[in-house]
Amino acid sequence: MGMSVTISAASAQDAEHILKLQYLCYQTEAGLYGDYGIEPLTQSLDDLKAELAQGQALVARLGDEVVASVRGRVDEGGTARLARLIVHPRLQRHGLGGRLLDAIEERFAGESGAKRFQLFTGHRSESNLRLYRSRGYVPVASEQVGPKLTLVTLEKEAPTRAYVATA
Numbered sequence: 437m438g439m440s441v442t443i444s445a446a447s448a449q450d451a452e453h454i455l456k457l458q459y460l461c462y463q464t465e466a467g468l469y470g471d472y473g474i475e476p477l478t479q480s481l482d483d484l485k486a487e488l489a490q491g492q493a494l495v496a497r498l499g500d501e502v503v504a505s506v507r508g509r510v511d512e513g514g515t516a517r518l519a520r521l522i523v524h525p526r527l528q529r530h531g532l533g534g535r536l537l538d539a540i541e542e543r544f545a546g547e548s549g550a551k552r553f554q555l556f557t558g559h560r561s562e563s564n565l566r567l568y569r570s571r572g573y574v575p576v577a578s579e580q581v582g583p584k585l586t587l588v589t590l591e592k593e594a595p596t597r598a599y600v601a602t603a
Contacts, residue, residue, distance in 0.1 A: 441532060443539050446493035446505065451485045453502040454495065458484075461522040468560050469584045476520065494540050496523075496532055503527050506536045508544065514551035516544035516594075521555070521564075533567055545594045552593050559586040 446454065462476040491509030495502045504527065508518040518540060523533045544550040557564040559578065565588065573590035580586045 441496050441498050441503065441527075441535075443494055443496045443536060446488060446495045446507070448485065448488065450493075450495050450502055450505075451488060452481060454488075454493070454505045455479065455481055455484050457502055457505060457524060458520060458522055461525065464525070465558060465561065469558060469582075471582065471584065492540070492543065494536060494543070496536055498527070504532050504536050506540050508540060508555075510544055510548040510550050514549065516541070516548065516550035516553045518553060518555040528563075534571060537567070537571055541594070550594050552591055554589060554591045556587045556589045559588050565590075 458476050458479070462474060466472045466474055466477055488507065491507055493505060493507035496504035504521075504523040506518060506521040508516055510516045518537070521533055521537060523536070541550075541553055544553070553573070554576075555568065555573065557568070568590045572592045574592065575588050576591045577589040578586050579589070
């Protein structure tokens with residue numbers, strides 16, 4: 437019988453596992469764009485630890501193994517900027533990315549009062565674009581950052597919370 441995947445807040449002790457998973461997951465993206473110097477493949481452990489300390493991150497675990505992660509932070513204007521949604525290649529296309537995206541959106545909407553969510557991906561990253569669109573994200577901007585890469589920024593509004601009056 438298989439183990440179930442659990443989602444929880446990442447801790448400082450998860451940083452090295454997240455970095456290794458990030459390196460594994462971004463190989464496909466680097467190949468897609470012919471650029472193995474992209475930031476997710478060159479980020480240092482110290483930089484990742486600093487990034488984790490400035491925002492929030494979630495990890496998905498299968499037993500003790502970190503198999504997926506997402507991170508982000510909410511800016512002064514109430515926009516939750518989500519980044520680095522990664523899922524181990526052997527677990528992709530099983531809904532884990534969507535579950536992780538939903539979980540961080542709920543966290544930011546609840547704890548931080550985020551008004552909107554924003555993320556970006558490369559223009560050729562069809563599976564990423566398909567996932568984000570299925571979750572209600574729409575393209576709002578694009579920026580050519582290199583000869584082979586255009587980043588597509590996608591956004592969606594946070595759901596408004598309904599308040600029930602009690603007597």
